[in-house]
Amino acid sequence: EDKVVQSPLSLVVxxxxxxxxxxxxxxxxxxxxxxxxxxxxxxxFLFMLTSSGIEKKSGRLSSILDKKELFSILNITATQTGDxxxxxxxxxxxxxxxMLTFGGGTRLMVKP
Amino acid sequence: xxxIHQWPATLVQPVGSPLSLECTVEGTSNPNLYWYRQAAGRGxxxxxxxxxxxxxxxxxxxxxxxxxxxxxxxxLSSKKLLLSDSGxxxxxWSKGWGIQETQYFGPGTRLLVL
Numbered sequence: 001e002d003k004v005v006q007s008p009l010s011l012v013v014x015x016x017x018x019x020x021x022x023x024x025x026x027x028x029x030x031x032x033x034x035x036x037x038x039x040x041x042x043x044x045f046l047f048m049l050t051s052s053g054i055e056k057k058s059g060r061l062s063s064i065l066d067k068k069e070l071f072s073i074l075n076i077t078a079t080q081t082g083d084x085x086x087x088x089x090x091x092x093x094x095x096x097x098x099m100l101t102f103g104g105g106t107r108l109m110v111k112p
Numbered sequence: 113x114x115x116i117h118q119w120p121a122t123l124v125q126p127v128g129s130p131l132s133l134e135c136t137v138e139g140t141s142n143p144n145l146y147w148y149r150q151a152a153g154r155g156x157x158x159x160x161x162x163x164x165x166x167x168x169x170x171x172x173x174x175x176x177x178x179x180x181x182x183x184x185x186x187x188l189s190s191k192k193l194l195l196s197d198s199g200x201x202x203x204x205w206s207k208g209w210g211i212q213e214t215q216y217f218g219p220g221t222r223l224l225v226l
Contacts, residue, residue, distance in 0.1 A: 042217035093212050104155040
């Protein structure tokens with residue numbers, strides 16, 4: 001059974017801090033790993049990672065995948081209160097429906 | 113561009129009442145469609161997915177059902193709600209395999225069963 005585990009469960013930091021969120025996975029026939037940010041409503045897509053060692057970057061957010069050690073990290077530098085959210089990682093499985101197995105999420109709170 | 117709609121946004125229903133949540137996608141054809149439930153402060157649990165009209169796969173046993181009467185319409189239903197059905201229900205779509213396999217989520221329906 002596919003499994004995706006995120007850590008830490010929650011994190012409280014102050015504005016300007018840098019945070020690293022972790023996602024480990026055990027997925028048969030791994031294809032990709034996705035990161036989402038969820039504020040009050042629906043998750044919004046951040047990154048899709050398919051290759052080891054290639055950093056994806058969007059502003060202050062960046063993410064990298066290690067397919068040998070089966071994990072990914074999401075970094076946020078110079079955090080702002082607007083970064084407060086639940087961050088979810090997920091991996092598609094192999095069935096016809098292309099379902100995603102989600103981790104439990106990391107709840108990040110950035111204090112002013 | 114593609115958009116996904118869900119309604120209602122919020123719903124308060126008594127135990128034992130029926131449920132119908134609707135999800136529609138615009139701007140794409142033959143999407144994969146998904147229903148998820150998220151309990152407060154928890155991760156996403158996949159309930160149903162559909163790869164085409166009339167094709168529904170269920171991931172967890174429960175008193176909910178899903179239907180896909182049209183290509184871009186996905187409906188989540190229940191004949192009799194339970195207290196444990198409370199949660200945040202998200203519909204998502206994806207185009208399929210490879211680079212298109214990212215799922216995009218609708219705004220969600222917050223359901224409270226009393």
